[in-house]
Amino acid sequence: MRFNKNLFVFLGIFTLVGFSLIGGLIVIYIIKQPFASIFSHGFHWLYQLAIGLVYGLITAFLGWQIIKSKLLTDTKSFYTKLIEDLDLNIWDILFISACAGIGEEILFRAAVQYYLGIWITAVIFVAMHGYLNPKNWKLSIYGGFMTLVIVGIGYMFEYIGMISAMAAHFAIDVYLLTAMNKQAKSMRKPD
Numbered sequence: 685m686r687f688n689k690n691l692f693v694f695l696g697i698f699t700l701v702g703f704s705l706i707g708g709l710i711v712i713y714i715i716k717q718p719f720a721s722i723f724s725h726g727f728h729w730l731y732q733l734a735i736g737l738v739y740g741l742i743t744a745f746l747g748w749q750i751i752k753s754k755l756l757t758d759t760k761s762f763y764t765k766l767i768e769d770l771d772l773n774i775w776d777i778l779f780i781s782a783c784a785g786i787g788e789e790i791l792f793r794a795a796v797q798y799y800l801g802i803w804i805t806a807v808i809f810v811a812m813h814g815y816l817n818p819k820n821w822k823l824s825i826y827g828g829f830m831t832l833v834i835v836g837i838g839y840m841f842e843y844i845g846m847i848s849a850m851a852a853h854f855a856i857d858v859y860l861l862t863a864m865n866k867q868a869k870s871m872r873k874p875d
Contacts, residue, residue: 689771692770692776693779697783699787701787703787703790703791704787706795707795708790710794710795714795715795715798722793722794723846723847725845726844726845726848732845732848732851733851735851736844736847736848736850736851736854737855739837739840739852740853740854740855743836744856744858744859744860747826747829748860750825750826751826751860755825756823759822763864764864764871765868767865767868772861778858781858785851785853786850789841792808793805793837794841794846796808796809797841802838802842805834805838806835810827810830810831813830815830837849837852837853
């Protein structure tokens with residue numbers, strides 16, 4: 685199956701709606717809390733937003749430095765080629781980043797983390813994204829870094845609030861997708 689922009693958008697919508705629905709149902713029917721409770725603790729939403737965006741941008745910058753290292757040249761090339769044909773614009777990047785930031789955080793922070801804790805949830809989250817790979821130790825170095833980043837997001841959810849976790853996730857995705865998209869466009873050969 686070819687990875688194209690339509691599939692990319694579909695996966696974004698599925699992540700937003702499907703993951704949010706699954707996480708919400710777990711919160712409501714298994715944890716037995718009102719859905720709104722996942723947003724009811726922590727700092728004022730503006731502080732959460734600011735903290736999350738700053739955390740996300742700093743950790744994404746550091747992650748991009750790791751990806752750009754000589755050690756991960758193959759990994760960078762793989763992900764760059766993966767998005768090369770998508771020809772993403774800023775609206776595509778913002779859309780997919782918002783879908784992932786909202787949907788994945790509702791599922792993983794509000795539901796999965798409730799049962800498995802911050803560290804195990806972070807390992808599962810990063811492994812599901814393919815960054816912890818026993819057959820690729822170089823990629824797993826990046827995966828180890830991302831696990832620590834996601835642990836930070838888990839603690840942000842617990843102590844600062846859900847909006848901070850969503851904002852951090854959003855900022856990480858926007859930064860990294862923009863960087864990879866820019867890299868892909870610079871590698872394209874002129875027609």
